[in-house]
Amino acid sequence: MSFTDVLRIAGQYHVKTAPPFIPGGEAAGQIIELGTGVTGFTVGDRVLCGGGFAEETVQPAASLIKLPENISFEAAAAFRSNYTTALYALQRARLQPGETLLVHGAAGGVGLATVDVGKLMGARVIATARNPERLEICMRLGADHVIDYSSGFRDQVLSLTGGRGADVIFDPVGGDVFDESMRAIAPFGRILIVGFTSGRPAVAKTNHLLVKDAEVVGFTIGALNRLDPERARRNLDVLVGWLGAGRISPYHSHALPLAQAAEALRLIVERKVIGKALLV
Numbered sequence: 656m657s658f659t660d661v662l663r664i665a666g667q668y669h670v671k672t673a674p675p676f677i678p679g680g681e682a683a684g685q686i687i688e689l690g691t692g693v694t695g696f697t698v699g700d701r702v703l704c705g706g707g708f709a710e711e712t713v714q715p716a717a718s719l720i721k722l723p724e725n726i727s728f729e730a731a732a733a734f735r736s737n738y739t740t741a742l743y744a745l746q747r748a749r750l751q752p753g754e755t756l757l758v759h760g761a762a763g764g765v766g767l768a769t770v771d772v773g774k775l776m777g778a779r780v781i782a783t784a785r786n787p788e789r790l791e792i793c794m795r796l797g798a799d800h801v802i803d804y805s806s807g808f809r810d811q812v813l814s815l816t817g818g819r820g821a822d823v824i825f826d827p828v829g830g831d832v833f834d835e836s837m838r839a840i841a842p843f844g845r846i847l848i849v850g851f852t853s854g855r856p857a858v859a860k861t862n863h864l865l866v867k868d869a870e871v872v873g874f875t876i877g878a879l880n881r882l883d884p885e886r887a888r889r890n891l892d893v894l895v896g897w898l899g900a901g902r903i904s905p906y907h908s909h910a911l912p913l914a915q916a917a918e919a920l921r922l923i924v925e926r927k928v929i930g931k932a933l934l935v
Contacts, residue, residue, distance in 0.1 A: 656679065656916075656923060656931065656932045657763075659680070669875070678916075682706030683703050683732045685701055686700045686702060689716075700721060704720070708913060723898075728935075733907040733930060736764075736765075738905070743887075743890060744849065745778075747847065748845045749845070755779045756780050759828050761784050762793060764931045769825050771903050775903065780798045783803075804832070808835065819842075820842075823845050824839070833846070833859075834857070837867070842869075843868050844867065845869070846870070907933050910934075911935070913934045
């Protein structure tokens with residue numbers, strides 16, 4: 656579960672889903688039945704799939720990914736949307752080894768995934784979050800530096816980078832955080848627009864972009880899946896390989912039974928979840 660599920664249920668996600676519908680977009684489990692003509696899978700196979708807040712789901716065979724035996728269902732269920740978003744984002748930002756990556760909302764699901772993938776891609780990662788517990792988890796997943804941004808972050812980012820600023824900024828927050836990020840970006844830097852959890856979409860001032868030689872890059876993983884499914888599948892295959900090899904570490908702070916789905920959503924809204932909340 657993620658903040659995206661909250662937005663879909665509230666009718667506030669940028670892609671509208673007409674009710675009634677079953678929330679949720681990813682799951683992991685075992686195949687219990689095969690449709691006519693399905694090949695390449697057998698009953699009992701462990702798979703990563705689409706799905707929702709349900710005990711059973713019907714999915715097209717082409718969308719399934721077999722899970723290596725060493726990957727738990729919990730790790731798989733905490734993995735797909737966050738890590739595919741993180742990898743695609745950093746590809747769009749053309750992140751290079753040795754660059755500084757500033758990750759806002761770093762204790763959220765996609766934020767933690769971006770810290771994890773950014774380190775794997777060779778970046779120096781600065782993570783921002785709002786309390787010691789969240790910052791400690793960011794450090795555990797490999798962040799080089801952490802900042803409690805309750806009272807701002809620009810001065811600390813500039814200090815950590817010798818006055819240069821961050822080369823790539825991952826921003827799922829928007830609003831005031833985006834405004835301050837524009838004052839903490841390096842020359843030729845790139846800001847990734849991931850979402851607006853602050854409630855206010857960012858407004859990029861073109862004069863600031865001009866002076867900074869900077870770029871603002873918008874993207875959605877849904878568009879990649881829809882417009883370039885082959886690339887999306889390649890990225891997913893790479894990530895499953897990294898997961899099986901222990902090179903990435905999906906994190907979830909809560910695992911609740913399906914009957915407590917509403918409670919899990921409440922925990923997300925109240926920002927008590929770190930990484931993912933799972934339904935089991």
